[in-house]
Amino acid sequence: MEKLSDRILREIKEKKVAPKPKMFFLLKNYSVWALFVLSIIVGGIAFLIILFNLINSDWDVYKYLGSGYFQYIFLIMPYFWLVILGLFLFVAYYNYRHTKKGYQYKVYKVFLLSVVLSLVLGAGLFVFGLGEEAEQEAVKFVPHYQTLTGHRMRAWHHPEQGLLAGKIIKLENDHLFDLEDCQGVVWLVDTSEVEKEHLIKSVPKIRVKIIGEKKGETQFKAEEIRPWVKAHANHNKKMMQQHMGKKEWNNHQEDGGEKEADHCEHKQDGEHCHKESEAHKNN
Amino acid sequence: MIQNIEAKTDEELVKLALEDSDNFRYLVERYEEKIGRYIRRISMVSNEDVEDLLQEVFISVYRNLNDFDSGLKFSSWIYRIAHNKVISRWRKDKNAPKVLRSEESLEIFNIMEDKDDFFAKLVQRDDGKEVYKILNTLKLEYKEVLVLKFLEDKSYLEIADILKKPMGTIATLINRAKKQFKEIVERENLNNKLQ
Numbered sequence: 301m302e303k304l305s306d307r308i309l310r311e312i313k314e315k316k317v318a319p320k321p322k323m324f325f326l327l328k329n330y331s332v333w334a335l336f337v338l339s340i341i342v343g344g345i346a347f348l349i350i351l352f353n354l355i356n357s358d359w360d361v362y363k364y365l366g367s368g369y370f371q372y373i374f375l376i377m378p379y380f381w382l383v384i385l386g387l388f389l390f391v392a393y394y395n396y397r398h399t400k401k402g403y404q405y406k407v408y409k410v411f412l413l414s415v416v417l418s419l420v421l422g423a424g425l426f427v428f429g430l431g432e433e434a435e436q437e438a439v440k441f442v443p444h445y446q447t448l449t450g451h452r453m454r455a456w457h458h459p460e461q462g463l464l465a466g467k468i469i470k471l472e473n474d475h476l477f478d479l480e481d482c483q484g485v486v487w488l489v490d491t492s493e494v495e496k497e498h499l500i501k502s503v504p505k506i507r508v509k510i511i512g513e514k515k516g517e518t519q520f521k522a523e524e525i526r527p528w529v530k531a532h533a534n535h536n537k538k539m540m541q542q543h544m545g546k547k548e549w550n551n552h553q554e555d556g557g558e559k560e561a562d563h564c565e566h567k568q569d570g571e572h573c574h575k576e577s578e579a580h581k582n583n
Numbered sequence: 584m585i586q587n588i589e590a591k592t593d594e595e596l597v598k599l600a601l602e603d604s605d606n607f608r609y610l611v612e613r614y615e616e617k618i619g620r621y622i623r624r625i626s627m628v629s630n631e632d633v634e635d636l637l638q639e640v641f642i643s644v645y646r647n648l649n650d651f652d653s654g655l656k657f658s659s660w661i662y663r664i665a666h667n668k669v670i671s672r673w674r675k676d677k678n679a680p681k682v683l684r685s686e687e688s689l690e691i692f693n694i695m696e697d698k699d700d701f702f703a704k705l706v707q708r709d710d711g712k713e714v715y716k717i718l719n720t721l722k723l724e725y726k727e728v729l730v731l732k733f734l735e736d737k738s739y740l741e742i743a744d745i746l747k748k749p750m751g752t753i754a755t756l757i758n759r760a761k762k763q764f765k766e767i768v769e770r771e772n773l774n775n776k777l778q
Contacts (some may be wrong), residue, residue, distance in 0.1 A: 304615050304634070305608040308641045312604050317642060319601060322649040400652060403747035 330399050339392035340417045345434055346385035347422025352431025353378040353452060356529055359510065364461050375455050380445075389414050425501050453482040459514040462488075466529065467507050479508070479520075490515070491522045585609070592659030601648055611641050614658075617735075620663050625723070626669045636672060640665045662735075666727070666745055671775035673723070685716045720767060725760035732757055 302310075311317065353376075359472040362372030392414035396402045402410065425434070439445050456465035459481075466481035489510060507528035513521045585591075585599065588609050596613070606626045615637060622628070622636050625692035643664050651660055653660045721729075724746075731745065 304637060304641075305611040308611055308638060308645075309605065310609055311638070311642060312607070312645060317645060318645055319648040324648075325650040354727060404719075404743065404749055406749050410698070 328399060332395050336392055336395035336399070339388045339395060340414065340421060342424060343385055343388040343392060343418030344386065344416065344421030347418055348379045348425045348431055348434050349438065350378050350381045351426045352435060353381070355431075357452060357455075358526065361455070361463060362513070363464050364511065365455070365458060366461065372455070375454055378451070385418065389418060392418070427553050456509050459487075459520060462511055462513055462523075463509070464473060464512070464520050465509045466516075467509070468504050470504060476568075477511070485518060487518050488519050489520050489522050491525065494522050494525060508583065594653055597651055597657065600645070604645070607641075607645055610644070614661055615641075617658075618661060621662060621665055621730070621735060622669055624729050624734055625666070626673065627719075628672075632672075636665075636668055640668050643668065655744055656741065659695055659704075659741050662731075662737075662741075662745040663747065670723075721760060721763060722757060725763060728753060728756045729760050 357376045360361075362369050365372065365375075367375070389411070393407075393411050395465070396405075396410050396414065397407075405413075425431070438562075453465055456463050464479070464481060464487060466479045468477050469480050469486065470478040472478065472488070475490060475493070477489055479487045479489050481487060489512075509528055510520065510522045510524045511524040511526075513523070515521050585606065588596075591599075591609070593610070593613070596606070597611050600610055618640060619633055619637050622633050622640075623630075626632070626636070628636070640661070644661055647664070651657065719726075727746070728742060731742045737745065739750050739753050740752045746753065748756075
């Protein structure tokens with residue numbers, strides 16, 4: 301009877317079996333690690349946008365909607381990003397488990413590691429003020445993004461109940477501007493009765509949230525205007541600079557406008573600018 | 584012909600096999616008996632099938648020699664490949680016999696006799712005929728950890744490397760396997776039968 305070793309060597313030679321190259325296994329191993337890192341990055345970005353959305357949610361407006369606090373939380377949760385975060389945490393976990401030594405760790409430890417890495421990365425990016433940029437990039441690259449994530453805008457689209465949000469498209473005069481809401485309807489917004497501490501600089505292309513009263517089919521009397529984004533002012537500053545022109549912007553800064561704009565846009569819920577700059581008044 | 588093969592480590596034999604396929608015979612000869620016995624113990628297939636599986640295992644080992652990581656014991660690596668082959672064969676052929684041979688079951692209990700009081704009592708009172716039937720009702724993963732621990736005499740770390748599971752999970756599996764075994768004994772009232 302033929303020895304097993306002879307039979308195996310015969311098969312190796314007959315079928316020309318050869319060891320797979322070392323590079324094949326190295327590439328396989330690196331791919332698993334690369335996918336793990338990529339998943340952590342995507343998870344981090346998802347967490348960044350979740351944080352950005354939650355911090356920019358106005359936790360005091362639920363009373364205008366006539367709903368409870370928890371119903372409001374349910375309404376504004378960034379579900380799309382929560383699903384993406386969960387999905388990529390699982391992908392990260394799966395890839396880590398498939399690294400050479402990944403099996404040595406318990407499921408919860410690997411999962412915890414993925415969660416912590418994504419959260420730290422997301423929080424770090426948030427600290428660097430990348431939340432809005434990330435969301436704007438998502439608008440460009442994620443198909444149907446607005447449909448998937450328009451919950452926050454929709455929460456503010458209740459003109460009958462005194463809530464309106466959208467993009468300023470044109471300044472009619474010092475107290476009137478045109479605003480396009482999330483459904484493309486253009487509203488004429490009257491800011492004449494807005495108290496100074498509840499007013500922000502009205503500049504075309506800036507997105508704002510307004511509390512007030514619907515006065516006509518497409519007319520809205522504002523009582524309070526809030527910037528759409530509170531977490532950092534880079535985007536709004538850029539818009540203001542574009543609108544005002546370089547020279548005017550420099551004057552505005554010299555007058556202390558930048559300081560006040562920052563102060564205004566970094567405010568937490570319920571707080572608004574206490575004083576408008578002269579530059580704004582001149583506008 | 585390479586001299587003094589017995590003195591060479593597994594890692595050295597792997598290098599030699601990568602240099603010349605003929606040298607792969609030394610690894611085959613070193614492990615064919617151990618792996619064959621392991622396959623027999625966990626798969627409960629016929630001798631013919633064991634031979635086929637052994638051939639598949641060694642061809643797979645040869646193909647993947649460059650994937651062998653010296654941070655791992657070669658024996659753990661080859662047992663892992665054997666385990667995977669048995670599992671895929673088992674999945675392919677659901678009709679494969681799933682009954683441990685009685686002498687193997689007895690062997691488990693003879694070894695357990697030294698290591699575990701509960702099993703020791705059972706073995707002392709029975710020739711194993713009832714006992715091995717119970718062992719065969721256990722899930723494959725339970726049966727496998729018992730075989731690796733008590734028959735193959737592998738450490739927790741080696742079993743973890745072979746089955747690609749954390750060591751804590753291996754300890755839990757062994758405990759559960761023993762517990763389930765005990766429950767079946769109690770349910771079947773085997774203790775009384777044995778007395």
